[in-house]
Amino acid sequence: xxxxxxxxxxxxxxxxxxxxxxxxxxxxxxxxxxxxxxxxxxxxxxxxxxxxxxxxxxxxxxxxxxxxxxxxxxxxxxxxxxxxxxxxxxxxxxxxxxxxxxxxxxxxxxxxxxxxxxxxxxxxxxxxxxxxxxxxxxxxxxxxxxxxxxxxxxxxxxxxxxxxxxxxxxxxxxxxxxxxxxxxxxxxxxxxxxxxxxxxxxxxxxxxxxxxxxxxxxxxxxxxxxxxxxxxxxxxxxxxxxxxxxxxxxxxxxxxxxxxxxxxxxxxxxxxxxxxxxxxxxxxxx
Numbered sequence: 313x314x315x316x317x318x319x320x321x322x323x324x325x326x327x328x329x330x331x332x333x334x335x336x337x338x339x340x341x342x343x344x345x346x347x348x349x350x351x352x353x354x355x356x357x358x359x360x361x362x363x364x365x366x367x368x369x370x371x372x373x374x375x376x377x378x379x380x381x382x383x384x385x386x387x388x389x390x391x392x393x394x395x396x397x398x399x400x401x402x403x404x405x406x407x408x409x410x411x412x413x414x415x416x417x418x419x420x421x422x423x424x425x426x427x428x429x430x431x432x433x434x435x436x437x438x439x440x441x442x443x444x445x446x447x448x449x450x451x452x453x454x455x456x457x458x459x460x461x462x463x464x465x466x467x468x469x470x471x472x473x474x475x476x477x478x479x480x481x482x483x484x485x486x487x488x489x490x491x492x493x494x495x496x497x498x499x500x501x502x503x504x505x506x507x508x509x510x511x512x513x514x515x516x517x518x519x520x521x522x523x524x525x526x527x528x529x530x531x532x533x534x535x536x537x538x539x540x541x542x543x544x545x546x547x548x549x550x551x552x553x554x555x556x557x558x559x560x561x562x563x564x565x566x567x568x569x570x571x572x573x574x575x576x577x578x579x580x581x582x583x584x585x586x587x588x589x590x591x592x593x594x595x596x597x598x
Contacts, residue, residue, distance in 0.1 A: 319539040320365065323546020327554060335553065342371070344474060344499045346443050349374035357382055363552050365545050366410075368498035369446045372397060376408060383558045384408045385548045387541055389415025389496050390446040392563050401563045409558040411544045412565045413536035415496040415521070416450045420458035422534050425571075426491045426519045427462055429532065429583055433490020433517070435465045439480055441497040442470045451495045474503050481514050496521035496535060504528065517581055526572040526597060531581065537568040570594045 321331050329335040338361060340352040353375040356364055363383045366372040372386040376397065386397060387410055398404035423436065438455050440448035452468055459466035467487055469480045484492060492511065494500050500507060501522050508528030511518040520526070521535035544564055552558060574597040578585050590596060 316367075316538055316542040319542035320546040320549075323543040323548075324550045326543075326547050327550025329550045329553060344502050346370045346499075350377065354378045363549050365549050367542075367545075368444075368501075369395065370444055370498065372408070372410075373446075380407060382407065383552045384410070385545050385552065385558070386410030387413075387545050388446075389413050390450075391416075395446045398563060403559065404561065404563060405559050407558050409548060409561040409563055411541050411548070412563060413496075413538070413541050414565070414567065414569065415447060415536070416454055418521070418535060418569065419451050419454040419493075419495075422493050422519045422521070423455055423458045423462065423464075425532060425534055425589075426493060426517065427464065428589060429578070429585065430491050430517045434463075435467065435487060435489040436491045436493060437467045437469050437484050437487060437489045438493045438495065439469045439471060439500070440495040441472055441499050443472045444497055444499075447497055448495060455493065471499070473499070474506060477503070477506065477510055481510050481516065484516060485514065490517065492516050492518040494518060494520040494525070501538075504530075512577055512580070515581055517583060523570065523572050523595075526574050529574065529577055531574055531577050531583070533570075533572045535570065536566045537570055540568055541566045572597070 331337050342348045349371050357379045364375050365385045366375050367387050369388045369390045375384050384407055392398045397408050442448055456466055469483055471477055471480045504522040504525040505528040508525045508530035512529035517531050519532045520530055523533055526533040548561055571593045572595050573585060573593045576598055
């Protein structure tokens with residue numbers, strides 16, 4: 313999370329805005345509790361902010377529901393048109409614009425990478441957050457199709473809060489699954505260190521979307537660059553502060569993808585990482 317909190321002001325600074333100098337940033341934290349988002353968004357609108365930046369799909373939905381005039385710069389892994397954020401990617405047309413990442417699109421690739429590392433595993437689990445259906449539903453469909461192609465059996469596990477993590481891992485153990493794919497949800501991002509610790513403690517070969525998961529002891533992560541995305545959110549926020557309208561700013565997509573592998577965890581799990589795979593990694597944790 314710290315790297316993203318640095319990336320957003322960096323983007324702002326590229327348009328001439330420096331926190332504490334000529335711009336103030338008001339932060340609100342839901343702590344992974346999505347039911348708090350509507351009240352937090354309404355509070356920000358009441359405080360008459362100039363621009364609202366939203367870090368995920370649920371936060372954007374909450375913000376969109378409370379204002380049609382305050383500019384909103386979103387970050388999402390969902391399809392902005394499909395979920396109703398914008399009418400058109402090239403010309404959003406309303407008070408929202410923002411940045412998308414390759415989230416659903418990379419789901420099958422994460423399953424393939426995990427299968428490459430644990431080829432003897434025939435049963436794989438997928439962890440999703442059912443309170444974010446804009447991501448959980450397409451991710452589930454995509455991985456079910458990919459599992460069929462690879463000849464794997466896929467079980468879907470659910471976690472709506474951090475309190476559900478232990479139960480999800482207990483179910484995984486009961487299933488005797490050979491690997492776990494963690495969906496690209498905001499809750500899992502905010503708690504990626506906790507998930508990395510649990511995966512290592514239970515000796516579960518796991519791939520996540522988030523770099524911090526691998527740094528915390530998870531086996532592997534593969535996903536878009538969050539720092540690039542948050543920098544672009546900051547850049548768009550600055551451009552709107554300078555007078556540009558969200559309706560005229562095309563939705564941008566971050567296409568840079570990063571692969572991280574924890575070789576120490578692989579050794580602990582008795583997994584040999586093929587040289588071609590380790591050679592493709594952006595960073596290896598040893």
